[in-house]
Amino acid sequence: MAFEYLSNEPLDKALEGFLKALEERGFAPRTDMVPVGEALGRITAEPLYAAISAPHYHACAMDGIALAANVTFGATATTPVIVQPEDYVVVDTGDPVPDGCDAVVMIEDVVYGEGSSIDDLGTCPVILHAAIAPWGNVRQIGEDICAGEMLLTSNVRIEPAAMGAMLAAGVQQVAVIAKPRVGVIPTGDEVVAPSANPKPGDVMEFNSTIFSGMVRQWGADPIAYPIVPDKPDLVRDAVAKAVAECDIVLLNAGSSAGRDDYSSRAVAAVGEVLYHGIAMKPGKPAILGCAPGSAIVGVPGYPVSGIIVVEQIVKPIIEWLLGCRASNDENVRATLARPCTSSLKYEEFVRVRVGKVGDKLVATPLSRGAGVVTSFVKADGILTIPQNVEGYEAGEEVDVRLLRPLVDIERSLVVIGSHDPLIDEIAQFIHAADPALSIASTHVGSMGAIVAAKRGENHCGGIHLLDESTGVYNEPYLEKHFPKGGVRQVECVYRQQGLMVAPGNPLGIESLADLAVEGRSFVNRQKGSGTRILSDYICKQDGIDSSKIYGYDHEEFTHTAVAALVEAGSADAGMGIYSAAKMYGLGFVPVCEEQYDLLIPDYAWETPMVQALLDVLRSDAFRARMEELGGYRVNQPGRVRRHY
């Protein structure tokens, strides 16, 4: 039943063949003439030459008197020269140098004869105590720009200073590459326009907003077409209309299997399918086609696949039309924090977080789920794994294309550890206090914080690890994992853990034991998280067989994810913090108050990001916000409990 693709062409070959085919079929950039004042950021279509020189006349560069330089020759402090009024002209800065003159003496250097003053200038003789060279204090014709000189080559972006140079050079209109028109056609019966209250089953159409934004950033003009239902005739008609109006048409398939079949038939009906199926992941179902004068790209429906296809295939077409790079991609070498495997069958694009820890850049692969649009919001870069490579080991140096400027990444606090919504609140405080700073947080549980600190991959991480034998939080773990020290345990908050249940707790759940009952269900946190350790500890303490709790192995990574599932009725209860229960209006059965600390490795301590974090923790604003969220007790946040 699996769909058979027409091809499995490597991406670079497909792209090369696609551009060649398009060119052969007459696909080419168009040219616009625009006034210079509207040319900002546009791309020159031709080399641009100066029409006139700048300055366009010999201009006095000073207020003073203009004269022929040779009348001053021989003047010195002891042998001054007297210049008669008929041999000089009073001038202001910017005045044309008068005929017969080739130099300007500054007004400060002019001495008046006895009985004369500046008011007599122009009618009295003046005394000069120094000679001036020909063209002294004159901005000569062409000093800045000579007529006929090339100001810009073709295919370069027009910056503000170049606009000034054009105007100075008598250029009023400039030939620029017309912005490529990129039409985006969303399709799918289940697809609806975005709303604040979608019904179950409604898939909100936001891909066209993302794709439009992307192509706009690259210098194209996006056109968003209405959603087309999965009817072959309607899809074909929509493509035909868009092809007539656009240079590039993106046909965005619905996300179900078989949808790209509709797409390829529509492309074939309107023009030609050149490639269908590219050896890339995500993005394999991409279709490369054309109609006279237009490129057509079939883009897969899942947002992440779609984004990769638009970036890898549509961007090069736009760049080909503009004849220059569409964005300032930066490539860096980074150390991979976790292994990342890939198939030999395709080239894979993996979204990664990148942080600068110590003096190395660390890249952490993000979720590869194709539907997870937030992975692109969080991503700092893209790791490309070539088709003939099986993947990379943790610790390997890899090439990463950055999605954010390196300077921002270098000033980002890398938080890897236990999840708590207060991390986002800290991000807001830090960024608001210093816009140069930001936070990149990854939720991998308390043990993840320890592992990351050992590997030198984070600046800090939340930990709330209960030692079963002593009832003490964190210290026993840190003693064990950092026998040589090198980390600080910093007080953050005490927070209320408990069972999140439906509003009003209709089932009367009072403990985990109440969930080990037929017909009831639970949603758990992932192994290694402090909350999971707490659940496991309680089961052990209370003698509960966790295999009797339905859903005990249903693992989520954040308190909010657990709360969302309880709210949706997918589970009767989940362990989590009060603030998450409050956010979702859930019932809450307190279990214990736990100590949520921050683990900060010594190598990160002096960074501006960690120092900003400590400032936030110690602020009244943080304390107030924690009280507002609820379920937190704040004692002395930012205090170093112990330096190991």
Place this chain on the structure above:
Amino acid sequence: MAFEYLSNEPLDKALEGFLKALEERGFAPRTDMVPVGEALGRITAEPLYAAISAPHYHACAMDGIALAANVTFGATATTPVIVQPEDYVVVDTGDPVPDGCDAVVMIEDVVYGEGSSIDDLGTCPVILHAAIAPWGNVRQIGEDICAGEMLLTSNVRIEPAAMGAMLAAGVQQVAVIAKPRVGVIPTGDEVVAPSANPKPGDVMEFNSTIFSGMVRQWGADPIAYPIVPDKPDLVRDAVAKAVAECDIVLLNAGSSAGRDDYSSRAVAAVGEVLYHGIAMKPGKPAILGCAPGSAIVGVPGYPVSGIIVVEQIVKPIIEWLLGCRASNDENVRATLARPCTSSLKYEEFVRVRVGKVGDKLVATPLSRGAGVVTSFVKADGILTIPQNVEGYEAGEEVDVRLLRPLVDIERSLVVIGSHDPLIDEIAQFIHAADPALSIASTHVGSMGAIVAAKRGENHCGGIHLLDESTGVYNEPYLEKHFPKGGVRQVECVYRQQGLMVAPGNPLGIESLADLAVEGRSFVNRQKGSGTRILSDYICKQDGIDSSKIYGYDHEEFTHTAVAALVEAGSADAGMGIYSAAKMYGLGFVPVCEEQYDLLIPDYAWETPMVQALLDVLRSDAFRARMEELGGYRVNQPGRVRRHY
């Protein structure tokens, strides 16, 4: 007579005090609500939280059948489980998971009982040979985004993926910082709107176009006001009107001395002058003032001073309003190619070319003339010399803030040597063939090419150095200066040198000797240029006393600059190439044909830029273009004459 400034405050102190004063006077960002679809590139005004989860319902991730996972428990290849039609529901990808179900079995894994087929699905029992875990093949509520989670902090730029995430999270409108309105008021009696045919004395007003483009790039909305004559009342009224309409007002002074006095009086009349005179160069006359709710900046009239002031003072105000960086400045370490002195009295901003030669970045200071707007078109970066530093030596490592992406700079052919307009033509050919490549050329004469190659600072340079004793071009010089070799001498063109004279040669000039005559004038090229060496050689050969030639020490740096001055009647003749004379429609008295080669150091030979250069030289298109320009003879361009 010199104007006394109110202050000479260091830039950083002035800026800090200015922002503080503005804040105290109620200057603050404004907020706009915009639909998500229009939020691209805007800056969030508040932290942004998800309104709903995404997915907002449990969604089937596959086409298949939905069921309760526990009915499949125990199913294996040998002990299949039969599921009755009332215990499953047929679903498509994206469908809501039906009530009572918590997993989806892929259609490919469904086996039909005897006599049934896929057409009976929904009414027939099905056989499963494997159990499925709860939530298998289900995209759970909140898998991507949980309601209540922070999507973005305040004061971050909204990228396309974030727009998608907002829509997925039920956010339809977003609070963004209103674009700061920046009014630009040009002033000056001599200032006129740009035209293609300005009169002598007309100073064309292009600063407002440059400043508008700059602030637009930083996320502000520029408003260009009409030119105001130098009448105190009119300037004051214009400022008052702009202050009422804008967040920031730029009052651009005319370029004459004393004009900033008008400006400061206008600012004082409408609001307050906080600083007048900043210890920076260029830009000292800057005025920092305010009126209720607005910042006012008095910007000097010369374009280069103005650009520096707008960048150093206006950009930080815009960034303060936006609460985030307005552009992605990149800072690099580069080796200074020439010494660069500065005064202890001010912080100086020097425009530099930057090129990557070998594995080092080389920064070459550009003309510091304040009127030279092309220095900003050519500049790759800004070198800042702090107030307490006297300057830097050649070879010192300095910090440079880049104005172009590093990746572009690294792919730029650094041409330092003799000027010929064909260098610009080569730039066009190279960039058109590969948009990733460009040329950065500096005209310092043939000897400059040799010096730069010795220091490892260029990729190539034009040379046409006549050895007086042998009459041979270039070889004797290269033998002398590169005794250990390491360079290639590459054939480029033969070109016609001669005397450029007025059209029709009304004075009947036939040789340099005809210029050593009272009443005639000459314009020369700078020492070290091949053309100057030619002029000197002819004088010597013909026994002409060059001190008798008026203007022999009037030095210009390019053939076109000499041609422009001859055309303007500023000199009766100048030595130069035929193509420059032709460009200006001048008369031309041939003197000799010279050999114009390219010097290419071995360290640069294998770079893609030099290889692209060689491809251009060897192309038919280059040959054709040289013939079109005139005055060139093309033999075998690109051929290595000799490898030293």
